[in-house]
Amino acid sequence: MNVVVIVTxxxxxSDGELALTPVHGEALLTHTVRGLxxxxxxxxxxxxxxxxxxxxxxxxLRGLPCRVVPGSLRQAFAAVEPDxxxxxxxxxxxxxxxxxPAATVRDVINAVGDSPIVVPVLPMADTVKMTEAxxxxxxxxxxxxxxxxxxxxxxxxxxRSAEPWDVTGAAxxxxxxxxxxxxxxxxxSLAEAIAAxxxxxxxx
Numbered sequence: 001m002n003v004v005v006i007v008t009x010x011x012x013x014s015d016g017e018l019a020l021t022p023v024h025g026e027a028l029l030t031h032t033v034r035g036l037x038x039x040x041x042x043x044x045x046x047x048x049x050x051x052x053x054x055x056x057x058x059x060x061l062r063g064l065p066c067r068v069v070p071g072s073l074r075q076a077f078a079a080v081e082p083d084x085x086x087x088x089x090x091x092x093x094x095x096x097x098x099x100x101p102a103a104t105v106r107d108v109i110n111a112v113g114d115s116p117i118v119v120p121v122l123p124m125a126d127t128v129k130m131t132e133a134x135x136x137x138x139x140x141x142x143x144x145x146x147x148x149x150x151x152x153x154x155x156x157x158x159x160r161s162a163e164p165w166d167v168t169g170a171a172x173x174x175x176x177x178x179x180x181x182x183x184x185x186x187x188x189s190l191a192e193a194i195a196a197x198x199x200x201x202x203x204x
Contacts, residue, residue, distance in 0.1 A: 002084060003109055005036050005091040005151060008048040008073045010164065016053040018183060019095040020060060024195035027060040028182055031098040031195060034064060039102050041109050047095070048076035073164055081160075089113075090159040091151035099194045100149065100179035107173040108153040115171030116158035121146035122175040149175040 007029075009015035019029040029047070036045050045066040049057040054070035061068060069076040073092070084090075089112045091105070104120050111118040124147055128140040148167060182191045 002044075002088040003042045003091065004044045004046065004080060004084065004088060005042055005093055006046045006048055006073060006076050007032060007036070007093050007095050008076070009050065009053075009095045010048070010073055011094065015096060016050040016057075020053070020056055021182070021188065023098070023182070023188065023191045026195075028098050028191070029057060029095050030060050030064070031191075032093070032095050033061055033066050035098065035100070035102070036093065036105070037064060037066065039105050041106060042091075044080065046076045046080060048073045077159070084156055086156060088156040090154045090156060092154070092159075092164060093151040094181060096181045096183060097150055097179045098182060098191065100151070101176050104149075104173070104176045104179065105151060108151055111171060111173050112153040112155055116155045117162065117167060117170035118153040119167045119170045119172055120149045120151075120175035120179065121172045122149065122177070146172065147175075149179045 009019050020027045023031060033045055033047060036042055047057060047061065047066055047068045049068050049070050051070050054068065058068045067079070069079050077090070089109055091108065108118050108120055124142045124145040128142050128145065129136045130138045130140060152165075152167060152170070154162060178194055180187055180190065182188055
């Protein structure tokens, strides 16, 4: 089985710049890619870089054995698709989720096959309210609600036909709090603490 990861910043226009935010002396993107490269099951890490960020991404990743492809997610995939074996697993990962534990990545990889699409999730802890005209009208039952994380795992055939980021019908595995999207000052402070903490085999 061949495992390829595509790291992307496709959610918001500002994500490319956010991926270059310094965390513990290095770009957030550098932490993301280095962590993925540390998972032995992963054979290749591709980074889909927005054209405006391609040079900055390449500089942030200098010395790391990954491949930066300027352009979209699909352009990055097209660069390697012809060489992928039929039993390949494709992981789609948000560049701003830099500190997902290696064990969670392995859980996603191992679950692909039993299901064509797999996503790590966390139970929702907050109380969720529905509103109308700024008034709370009811409380949602959160026991069935989950927050989705990445990497999303696909069989090769599923990725070819999937709409990126649409995980309707996907199987789930447990996610991890460290896999947060780092976008706010508070999350950056948490990321600094994670990056500075002693490393162990369970953390990217």
